[in-house]
Amino acid sequence: MTRTTPDPIALESSRSAGVRGPEATLRDDSANPPGPAGPASGLAGERVRFTRGERLIVDDVDITVPVGSVGALVGPNGAGKSTLLHLVAGLERADAGAVRFGDRDLSTLRRRHRARVIALAEQEVRDEPGLRVHEVVALGRTPHLGAFQGLGEFDRALVQRCIDDAGLAHLADREYGTLSGGERQRVNLARALAQEPALLLLDEPTNHLDIRAQLTTLSLLGELARGGLTVLAALHDLGLAAAYADHIVVLHGGRVVAAGPAAETLTPELIHDVWGVRADVLEHPRTGRPLIAYVDDRD
Numbered sequence: 001m002t003r004t005t006p007d008p009i010a011l012e013s014s015r016s017a018g019v020r021g022p023e024a025t026l027r028d029d030s031a032n033p034p035g036p037a038g039p040a041s042g043l044a045g046e047r048v049r050f051t052r053g054e055r056l057i058v059d060d061v062d063i064t065v066p067v068g069s070v071g072a073l074v075g076p077n078g079a080g081k082s083t084l085l086h087l088v089a090g091l092e093r094a095d096a097g098a099v100r101f102g103d104r105d106l107s108t109l110r111r112r113h114r115a116r117v118i119a120l121a122e123q124e125v126r127d128e129p130g131l132r133v134h135e136v137v138a139l140g141r142t143p144h145l146g147a148f149q150g151l152g153e154f155d156r157a158l159v160q161r162c163i164d165d166a167g168l169a170h171l172a173d174r175e176y177g178t179l180s181g182g183e184r185q186r187v188n189l190a191r192a193l194a195q196e197p198a199l200l201l202l203d204e205p206t207n208h209l210d211i212r213a214q215l216t217t218l219s220l221l222g223e224l225a226r227g228g229l230t231v232l233a234a235l236h237d238l239g240l241a242a243a244y245a246d247h248i249v250v251l252h253g254g255r256v257v258a259a260g261p262a263a264e265t266l267t268p269e270l271i272h273d274v275w276g277v278r279a280d281v282l283e284h285p286r287t288g289r290p291l292i293a294y295v296d297d298r299d
């Protein structure tokens with residue numbers, strides 16, 4: 001699979017997204033016949049609006065993440081990042097607007113089909129009583145299996161590959177409930193990868209991770225994106241977003257206040273306006289990407 005996939009939803013189970021294994025076709029198009037092959041536009045939210053009671057949480061948001069790229073959703077606490085991810089994942093229903101992936105309006109996908117297209121690795125670490133790591137990761141295969149169908153050879157190889165990719169090989173037989181926060185977070189990622197989504201959503205995928213695990217996780221996401229996966233990750237660390245994301249979306253008070261490449265969006269002015277902190281934005285001497293140096297007000 002390449003960056004120019006014609007219809008990412010038709011290729012919902014592209015093996016390259018999860019584990020770069022052999023091609024296979026797993027369609028559930030009975031309720032969603034394929035649309036005409038169009039340009040691979042990736043994720044596109046248009047004027048998405050969501051209120052809770054009287055409160056407007058997501059305010060006419062336009063968001064685009066091209067196919068095969070990593071988008072970073074950044075913004076202060078309460079900006080609406082998790083809510084927007086939930087809207088894209090179909091866990092919440094927008095009051096207005098549309099979220100498309102490729103040619104499809106995601107709200108028209110049946111739940112099972114959506115679970116083959118989109119995976120969401122949530123911020124909270126779950127409780128999976130009694131399950132071992134490899135069993136939790138295997139749960140990611142559920143949308144691809146029939147009722148009472150066990151894992152096949154392909155599924156088992158895929159689960160193992162996701163465990164390896166997430167750096168969990170040494171923990172595969174450990175009981176999930178005994179893991180640390182960072183280890184559980186890696187299991188969440190592996191489970192989402194085992195789902196073989198075309199669109200991977202992650203809510204703060206690095207917040208419990210040590211620095212090495214943060215870098216390997218984001219570099220894995222970049223590698224998977226180059227294989228055709230479309231990624232949207234809510235991140236608090238602007239430095240990591242600048243270093244790894246192809247596209248930044250800055251959310252503030254439920255509105256998109258900037259979007260584009262890091263060098264164009266994460267300016268000192270914007271960082272000050274949105275987060276209220278001073279920062280110098282330098283150029284990384286090796287990569288040329290923006291390097292954010294925060295300035296203490298006392299300096």
Ligand SMILES: Nc1ncnc2c1ncn2[C@@H]1O[C@H](COP(=O)(O)OP(=O)(O)OP(=O)(O)O)[C@@H](O)[C@H]1O
Pocket residue numbers: 052057075076077078079080081082083084
């Ligand atoms: N269940 C809920 N009931 C009421 N308000 C909620 C609920 N969930 C979220 N909110 C509010 O919606 C707003 C957006 O929350 P959201 O979790 O999407 O923000 P966020 O950008 O992900 O924040 P953080 O960076 O702190 O995780 C916040 O003001 C939050 O208090």
